[in-house]
Amino acid sequence: MSAAEARAADQNRGSREHLRLSLAAILLEELTKTYGERRGVEALSLSVPEGCLFGFLGPNGAGKSTTIRVLTAMLRATRGRASLFGRECWRHGASLRREIGYLPGDVRLYEWMNGESALRWLSRVRGRDLRREGSELAARLALDLRTRVRQMSRGTRQKLGIVLALAHHPRLLILDEPSAGLDPLMQAEFRAILRERAAAGVTVFFSSHTLGEVEQLCERIAIVREGRLVADTTLHELRRRSGHVVEITFCNPSDAAVPPPPFLRVTSCKGATWSGVLTGTPDDLTRYLAGRGIADLSIGRPDLETLFQSYYAGESS
Amino acid sequence: MLSKSIREIWPVTFALGLVALSLEAALAYVLPVKFQADFADQWMKLGFVQNIMRIVLGADVSGGIGPEVMAALAWAHPAVLALFFAHAIIVCTRIPAGEIDRGTADTLLALPVSRWQILCSDAAAWLAAGVVLVALAYGGNLLGGSAAPPSSRVASERTLPVLANLYCLYVASGGIAYMASSFGDRKGRAMTGVFILVLVSFLLNYLSQLWQPLERFAFLSLLRYYQPLTLMRSGGWPISDMLTLAAVGFTAWAAAGAVFSRRDIATA
Numbered sequence: 001m002s003a004a005e006a007r008a009a010d011q012n013r014g015s016r017e018h019l020r021l022s023l024a025a026i027l028l029e030e031l032t033k034t035y036g037e038r039r040g041v042e043a044l045s046l047s048v049p050e051g052c053l054f055g056f057l058g059p060n061g062a063g064k065s066t067t068i069r070v071l072t073a074m075l076r077a078t079r080g081r082a083s084l085f086g087r088e089c090w091r092h093g094a095s096l097r098r099e100i101g102y103l104p105g106d107v108r109l110y111e112w113m114n115g116e117s118a119l120r121w122l123s124r125v126r127g128r129d130l131r132r133e134g135s136e137l138a139a140r141l142a143l144d145l146r147t148r149v150r151q152m153s154r155g156t157r158q159k160l161g162i163v164l165a166l167a168h169h170p171r172l173l174i175l176d177e178p179s180a181g182l183d184p185l186m187q188a189e190f191r192a193i194l195r196e197r198a199a200a201g202v203t204v205f206f207s208s209h210t211l212g213e214v215e216q217l218c219e220r221i222a223i224v225r226e227g228r229l230v231a232d233t234t235l236h237e238l239r240r241r242s243g244h245v246v247e248i249t250f251c252n253p254s255d256a257a258v259p260p261p262p263f264l265r266v267t268s269c270k271g272a273t274w275s276g277v278l279t280g281t282p283d284d285l286t287r288y289l290a291g292r293g294i295a296d297l298s299i300g301r302p303d304l305e306t307l308f309q310s311y312y313a314g315e316s317s
Numbered sequence: 318m319l320s321k322s323i324r325e326i327w328p329v330t331f332a333l334g335l336v337a338l339s340l341e342a343a344l345a346y347v348l349p350v351k352f353q354a355d356f357a358d359q360w361m362k363l364g365f366v367q368n369i370m371r372i373v374l375g376a377d378v379s380g381g382i383g384p385e386v387m388a389a390l391a392w393a394h395p396a397v398l399a400l401f402f403a404h405a406i407i408v409c410t411r412i413p414a415g416e417i418d419r420g421t422a423d424t425l426l427a428l429p430v431s432r433w434q435i436l437c438s439d440a441a442a443w444l445a446a447g448v449v450l451v452a453l454a455y456g457g458n459l460l461g462g463s464a465a466p467p468s469s470r471v472a473s474e475r476t477l478p479v480l481a482n483l484y485c486l487y488v489a490s491g492g493i494a495y496m497a498s499s500f501g502d503r504k505g506r507a508m509t510g511v512f513i514l515v516l517v518s519f520l521l522n523y524l525s526q527l528w529q530p531l532e533r534f535a536f537l538s539l540l541r542y543y544q545p546l547t548l549m550r551s552g553g554w555p556i557s558d559m560l561t562l563a564a565v566g567f568t569a570w571a572a573a574g575a576v577f578s579r580r581d582i583a584t585a
Contacts (some may be wrong), residue, residue: 035581074582076428095431104427108420108584112324121321125428164424 025050025172025203028069030080033066038049040066041227043080048063048205048220050085053198055218055235056207063227064207065105070175071205072102084172098126101170105177105207106154107161122164130167137163140189155181162190172203177263179213191217211301215239243277245302246285251293261288277302318428318435322442326408328348330446333404337450338457340400345461349384349469372523374546388471389546391458394480398519398540403445404450406511409494412439413577415504432578440495440570447487450479471549478554479545485544485562490515492566495572495573499580527537539565547578 026048033040041063043266048054058064069075070082073093082089084096109118154159156182165173173194176199179187180268194204194217208214214221221238223231231238246264250256253272260266263280272295278285284301289297318334371377374393391397412435416422425435454478462470493514498507518538525535535541542558 030372035583069581069583072427074423076579092425097427100427101424102427104423104584106420107424110321110325110421120429124320125318125430165427223485236552271366291491 024048025085026205027083031070031072031077031082031128033075034078039227042231046229046232048203050203051198052200052220053194053204053218054206054305055213055214055221056205056224057214058223058224059209062224064224065176068174068207072100079129099171101165101168103161103165103175103178105180107157109149109157109160111150114148115143115163117162118160119167122167126168131169132168134163137166140193141186155183159183167281172205174198174205176207178206242302244299246278247273247275247298248294249273249296254291318430318438319441320437325411326442326446329404329407330449334450334453335398337454338402340396341391341454344394344462345458346356346464348387348390349465367556372526375544377548384427384469385471385545385549387469388476389549392487392545400436400491401450401483405487405491406494406508407448408443409491410498410504410507411509412436412498413582414483414498414501414507417502419505422582422584426582433574436574436577443491447484451484455480475549475552478548482543482548484541484557485559488566489539489562492569496569499573499576
């Protein structure tokens with residue numbers, strides 16, 4: 001390849017990269033936010049393409065809300081850059097918020113409002129009548145818009161927060177632990193709404209501290225822990241790597257005394273009970289257990305801590 | 318945004334406005350009818366009463382107690398001033414400290430408006446509320462004055478400069494309250510801070526008239542620029558005092574905007 005061709009190829013790669021970044025709904029580049037001595041997030045890099053249902057997972061205090069607050073321009077990045085649709089969040093905060101629907105972790109609204117007056121107010125601020133969309137969403141969430149905020153339970157406030165975040169049909173939804181306070185039926189309805197929006201091309205950035213919640217909705221997942229990005233992967237890959245949490249109680253304690261099979265990482269052995277992570281398939285396990293007396297068996301999805309351990313184990317191997 | 322600010326401000330404006338109306342009505346009636354003669358005949362012969370009157374009104378009253386002294390007293394009464402300060406402190410510490418404190422900052426700052434727009438809308442509602450408050454107080458003053466004998470009334474053109482001066486004092490205290498609020502996350506703390514500043518200002522103005530060494534610091538007191546009796550007597554407009562107070566208010570408000578537009582907002 002000649003030097004000119006190499007240069008052209010470089011330029012081509014550069015413009016493809018630029019296009020990829022400009023198409024990203026959310027782009028974090030080495031984002032760091034500190035509160036004095038206290039850490040918020042550190043060197044977080046992430047790209048969320050448009051139309052993606054993206055789960056942002058981490059335990060409490062991991063830096064999820066800090067990241068979201070930087071994205072909504074409530075916090076200013078200490079270092080690095082955060083941008084939405086190619087525009088820097090802090091500088092273009094007001095104009096970007098036209099295209100964003102944001103639901104805080106704990107929705108607090110003005111006590112003198114009710115759902116109807118909140119929608120009227122929002123319509124005036126956003127410059128278009130949102131009452132019809134708002135009423136439709138409220139109906140789906142079984143929310144009475146005439147109830148005053150001061151009389152609302154946390155779950156009802158959350159529903160109104162969802163209505164206000166979604167009514168203007170934003171391009172990007174930033175939701176900070178949105179299911180908190182919703183009952184299982186409403187959670188399912190809310191997930192259905194989000195899926196519809198994503199199918200229509202809306203990007204959904206969804207933070208949670210429970211894996212199960214994110215699993216039911218998201219295509220891609222990032223895991224943050226102690227302010228740092230631990231994983232940025234697809235749900236399929238996450239499932240493959242996280243395995244299942246298993247607890248087996250043998251009828252005969254001597255069965256538990258032998259070394260476990262290679263597809264089962266035993267983290268604790270107490271008497272006749274093994275607790276651990278299944279890295280193979282459930283089929284491997286049932287084959288292994290066939291012929292052994294089993295007093296009790298449970299298999300399920302790991303919690304976040306187990307998932308992190310699986311990830312770290314994977315990284316070190 | 319303006320409608321939201323008005324909705325939040327009107328209950329306190331209405332409540333304090335009614336108190337101001339009642340208080341002014343009472344003072345405008347009671348002071349000339351019940352106290353003017355007593356002041357002139359007996360109390361003003363006592364040196365310490367003369368001193369107190371001079372301190373409260375900011376001008377010498379040894380020349381005699383006329384209707385303008387009683388009228389000025391109705392506008393310089395500590396209870397009246399406390400009402401105006403209280404309104405400014407309550408209203409102007411709502412953004413951002415009050416919003417952060419009650420957790421609504423997330424909702425407010427998720428809207429597609431800049432922080433300056435939020436502050437400007439709020440300030441517009443606050444300035445309008447101040448006009449309403451002054452108008453209600455003046456209404457009360459006219460009401461009380463109408464029940465008093467005509468000889469004890471003061472022409473309204475002598476009262477208007479006092480009202481304008483009082484409004485500027487209100488603007489200055491409100492601007493300072495905005496500034497205190499812009500640094501904090503707790504409305505209570507911001508209110509306490511401004512209350513202490515106002516109290517110090519109050520004391521500085523009074524004590525500087527009693528103790529000579531404090532005189533050179535008296536210019537720091539907001540009340541130094543509010544002299545109702547001098548205005549009642551002269552009938553002139555206190556342009557420089559009003560400009561000073563307005564400049565203090567605007568500068569403090571602008572500083573609040575600069576801080577608010579740059580600071581991190583994190584609700585608990």
